[in-house]
Amino acid sequence: MTNIVLFGKPGAGKGTQAEFLKEKYNLVHLSTGDIFRYNMKNDTELGKLAKSYISAGNLVPDEVTTKMVIDSVNANPEANGFLFDGYPRNLSQAEALDAFLESKNMNVAATVALEADDEVLVNRILERGKISQRPDDLDEATIRNRYVVYNNETAPLVAFYKQQGKFHAVDGIGEISEITGRLSAVIDNL
């Protein structure tokens, strides 16, 4: 069982790369952003709860997000491994994930980060918004707040995973297939 955390700022290409990696390594793709969007679209209780946080570019509370991740892992007992995309996003989530996986005799094998410059990414997200029509991709102030949240809350996870010897970074700029190649080189070496 190989569990990978796909790490990177908003717009770094996690979702795009996850589509390739999940096929290549036969992993269950678990994107917290996608699950929240599904719930918002279907107007579930979880969707209603998450909406105000997401539309402001803030994090949904940890208890809600972590429970959702645990439920999703438990719903896939046959999985060969998970590709966590967009989770964990702060230290308390990373600790909760470690504790949960440990309770199931599992672990995070590696965290693989897609690196790119904030300004490149903000422009990329504004372009993506024209197609995705995601409300949090349309407003520049909301987008910029997501980078503030990333820098304050998510960036400390780099040190957390480095300390565990599990942090690997690749250049997130280039052709999609080129970047998949860089990520695969890391995963193949685990």
Ligand code: AMP
């Ligand atoms: P994403 O699609 O990963 O960019 O996520 C979109 C939004 O969903 C984020 O800006 C947050 O508001 C929320 N979200 C996704 N993952 C998490 C998480 N691990 N913790 C808290 N909020 C999250």
